[in-house]
Amino acid sequence: MKNQKIVEGEYHMKRVVLLFFTFLLLIAWSGCASLNKKSAVPKNITQTKQVVKKEKIEKEKKSEFTSTPITSKKQKKKPFILLKHSPLEKKKVKKQIKPEVYPGITGKKEGKKRVELNFDNADIKEVIETFANLLNFSYILDPNVAGKVSLHTKGEVEDKDLFPIFTTLMRINGFSVEKEGSIYHIMPLKVALKGPSPVTFGKKPPIRPTDPYMVQIIPLKYIAPDQVKRVIIPYLSKGGKIADVPGANSLIISDYASNLKKLISIIDLLDVNIFSKVHMRLYSIQHIDVVEVAKKLEEIFGPFNPPQRGRGFSGIYFIPIEYSNSLLMLTTFPEMIPSIEKWIKAIDTAVGEGTVEVHVYYVQNGKAEDIVKVLKEIFVDLKGAKAKEKLPTVKRYLHPSKPLTPTSPTKSKSTPPTKKSTISKTTSTKKAKSLTGKLESPVTIVADPVTNAILVRSTRRDFKTILKTIKKLDIYPKQVLIEVMLAEITLDDETKMGLEWSTFTDRFKNMTYTIGMGGTASSMDETTGMLTSPITSGLRYAIAEAGKLAAAIHASAAKGNVNVISSPHILASDNKEAKITVSIEQPTLTNTYTSTQEGASTGVIEGTIEYRDTGIILTVTPHINEKGLVTLDLSIEDSKVSYTTLGNLQNVPAFKKKKASTTLSVLNGQTLVIGGLIEDSKEKSRSGVPFLNSIPLLGFLFGYWSDTITKKELVLMLTPHVISNMETSRNITNEFLRKLRKIQDEFKRHEKEIKKPGLNRLKELFK
Numbered sequence: 001m002k003n004q005k006i007v008e009g010e011y012h013m014k015r016v017v018l019l020f021f022t023f024l025l026l027i028a029w030s031g032c033a034s035l036n037k038k039s040a041v042p043k044n045i046t047q048t049k050q051v052v053k054k055e056k057i058e059k060e061k062k063s064e065f066t067s068t069p070i071t072s073k074k075q076k077k078k079p080f081i082l083l084k085h086s087p088l089e090k091k092k093v094k095k096q097i098k099p100e101v102y103p104g105i106t107g108k109k110e111g112k113k114r115v116e117l118n119f120d121n122a123d124i125k126e127v128i129e130t131f132a133n134l135l136n137f138s139y140i141l142d143p144n145v146a147g148k149v150s151l152h153t154k155g156e157v158e159d160k161d162l163f164p165i166f167t168t169l170m171r172i173n174g175f176s177v178e179k180e181g182s183i184y185h186i187m188p189l190k191v192a193l194k195g196p197s198p199v200t201f202g203k204k205p206p207i208r209p210t211d212p213y214m215v216q217i218i219p220l221k222y223i224a225p226d227q228v229k230r231v232i233i234p235y236l237s238k239g240g241k242i243a244d245v246p247g248a249n250s251l252i253i254s255d256y257a258s259n260l261k262k263l264i265s266i267i268d269l270l271d272v273n274i275f276s277k278v279h280m281r282l283y284s285i286q287h288i289d290v291v292e293v294a295k296k297l298e299e300i301f302g303p304f305n306p307p308q309r310g311r312g313f314s315g316i317y318f319i320p321i322e323y324s325n326s327l328l329m330l331t332t333f334p335e336m337i338p339s340i341e342k343w344i345k346a347i348d349t350a351v352g353e354g355t356v357e358v359h360v361y362y363v364q365n366g367k368a369e370d371i372v373k374v375l376k377e378i379f380v381d382l383k384g385a386k387a388k389e390k391l392p393t394v395k396r397y398l399h400p401s402k403p404l405t406p407t408s409p410t411k412s413k414s415t416p417p418t419k420k421s422t423i424s425k426t427t428s429t430k431k432a433k434s435l436t437g438k439l440e441s442p443v444t445i446v447a448d449p450v451t452n453a454i455l456v457r458s459t460r461r462d463f464k465t466i467l468k469t470i471k472k473l474d475i476y477p478k479q480v481l482i483e484v485m486l487a488e489i490t491l492d493d494e495t496k497m498g499l500e501w502s503t504f505t506d507r508f509k510n511m512t513y514t515i516g517m518g519g520t521a522s523s524m525d526e527t528t529g530m531l532t533s534p535i536t537s538g539l540r541y542a543i544a545e546a547g548k549l550a551a552a553i554h555a556s557a558a559k560g561n562v563n564v565i566s567s568p569h570i571l572a573s574d575n576k577e578a579k580i581t582v583s584i585e586q587p588t589l590t591n592t593y594t595s596t597q598e599g600a601s602t603g604v605i606e607g608t609i610e611y612r613d614t615g616i617i618l619t620v621t622p623h624i625n626e627k628g629l630v631t632l633d634l635s636i637e638d639s640k641v642s643y644t645t646l647g648n649l650q651n652v653p654a655f656k657k658k659k660a661s662t663t664l665s666v667l668n669g670q671t672l673v674i675g676g677l678i679e680d681s682k683e684k685s686r687s688g689v690p691f692l693n694s695i696p697l698l699g700f701l702f703g704y705w706s707d708t709i710t711k712k713e714l715v716l717m718l719t720p721h722v723i724s725n726m727e728t729s730r731n732i733t734n735e736f737l738r739k740l741r742k743i744q745d746e747f748k749r750h751e752k753e754i755k756k757p758g759l760n761r762l763k764e765l766f767k
Contacts, residue, residue, distance in 0.1 A: 589609055
């Protein structure tokens with residue numbers, strides 16, 4: 001300010017001294033002053049010093065900014081001024097430059113100007129004003145734009161680089177420069193993010209230096225968006241955002257236009273087809289198992305594969321395709337393919353081709369004899385199996401382990417097969433191929449019951465086919481645990497309907513009721529749970545929930561209406577017959593004859609005694625499907641013995657037998673109830689006044705005879721529990737043991753209750 005006052009004083013003194021100058025010189029001086037005012041430049045910009053001191057002092061007087069001296073290297077008298085062109089020059093410039101221009105780009109190369117920028121902790125508003133004067137653009141400044149900035153250029157920069165430097169300077173200080181029409185809006189980045197931003201699509205957007213904050217939608221082809229997102233996040237600008245769209249396999253990136261170029265270039269490096277440089281070959285293996293070939297090749301080439309990281313694929317890999325005995329090779333080294341093919345040919349040699357070997361497979365779940373029966377029906381041709389073969393070697397197989405390495409085959413000294421045997425062998429091969437489509441020679445299959453093993457004499461290739469069938473047959477056998485309950489219901493006025501009496505109806509509201517093996521059907525009222533009409537005689541069955549039914553039976557037994565005769569459990573295999581017998585062996589006399597002895601007045605009856613089961617005999621054959629439906633081939637028999645007179649023979653046993661057979665289906669865990677086996681018994685008894693009712697002839701006056709008729713219905717309940725694996729078997733076993741422990745605890749409790757009164761009585765006696 002002091003210097004400015006001195007200069008102004010000198011200026012006034014000169015005006016007094018030079019009053020005698022003419023009006024023309026005054027006008028010339030005024031024009032020079034206006035020229036200096038127009039050519040005023042911002043502070044802190046340095047040019048070469050080749051202007052006289054007087055011109056510099058006059059320029060400082062009229063300048064709007066206090067700045068360091070400015071000189072020009074190329075012009076001695078004129079300061080730095082942006083080039084302006086005549087209309088003809090403008091047309092030439094339009095042809096030379098691109099349509100999209102930004103401040104600071106000039107049309108002629110020879111018109112380039114160079115400046116040096118030096119801002120040291122300057123006010124950002126003054127810096128913006130300086131760039132606006134240099135680049136000749138108008139701007140709107142947000143009220144929140146404030147702060148200090150520093151910028152130093154090493155050497156001079158061209159005018160075309162000024163605007164990129166300006167936008168970069170604003171961006172690193174947290175401000176955004178957005179063009180709205182012909183005016184630039186300078187605002188904080190937070191404000192710019194909330195405002196509208198241009199949205200473009202694709203990996204090659206038309207990004208221009210004048211573009212501000214942008215939203216770019218980038219489609220991906222070969223990589224997932226979340227994988228790219230993890231890589232890109234560290235490279236986002238301050239305030240930049242990225243979001244993935246999994247459904248569209250795309251990314252949405254919000255960032256500065258200048259930074260988007262870098263991000264897109266990174267994405268291009270990641271989103272590539274990993275198989276574009278992978279070479280594939282498929283080889284058919286003729287003589288050896290493809291799995292063995294793949295392992296051998298992995299041992300040879302595996303150590304040379306580089307470590308895999310991320311999505312990259314590099315190296316040599318072998319994938320065996322067992323069903324076609326083919327090998328798929330993948331490699332990124334095409335020059336190695338000839339060497340790989342040589343190794344495959346060397347490994348896939350005809351060693352053991354046509355040699356018959358003995359293979360041993362140890363059955364794990366079923367019976368070897370049962371599996372062999374099935375295999376013989378499929379693979380074995382008895383006529384062709386008689387053809388002579390070379391002496392076999394033995395291979396052992398224990399599922400699921402792999403076969404041991406076979407010993408070298410020994411040469412057979414047997415005579416060559418005759419023409420007849422050759423024809424037989426060929427016929428066998430054709431027949432085997434017609435059955436399986438793969439067998440090449442006759443096979444022999446034998447079961448060893450001692451070790452539960454299957455012995456197969458065949459070639460190595462044929463055994464692979466047979467082994468697949470064996471493994472499908474050697475599975476865990478399906479079993480079913482059948483819970484049986486036999487109960488006897490006494491029929492009286494309250495229980496005249498037997499199984500359908502009122503005690504059960506409230507528990508059987510949701511049961512499925514079916515009539516079978518005689519009798520007529522009856523419906524059940526859903527609201528009351530009572531049958532709408534009585535059920536006639538005949539064997540009946542129903543399906544209900546096991547827990548509710550058992551509770552109903554035990555509740556009725558507590559009242560004395562039901563007698564639970566037996567409750568056995570039996571485990572049956574699929575398609576195997578299971579039998580439950582609750583009976584006594586009744587001796588019967590058969591083949592009787594009378595023999596007379598010397599001196600005896602009567603003959604002696606002799607014969608053969610046989611024992612026959614009488615009681616409840618239940619035979620069940622379960623059939624289990626994959627969905628847990630159990631079909632039961634059921635046969636039930638109830639028999640009792642009575643005695644009668646046959647001719648001269650007294651007390652001849654006669655058997656009363658009731659038997660029914662049927663096939664029923666029930667789901668796993670449901671209870672099947674069978675009823676309708678009703679027995680009538682008559683009992684005649686005499687009652688009266690003791691002693692007096694025994695007086696002959698007069699006893700009837702003091703007594704009476706009564707006939708009692710009793711009807712009892714036998715109810716059978718079956719509950720199947722399917723066991724399809726070891727875990728289910730273990731759970732059922734644990735549940736059964738829990739019930740046994742519970743029964744054991746119940747017995748101990750009863751023993752204590754029985755002993756306590758006896759001990760108390762003994763204590764009283766010894767007092």
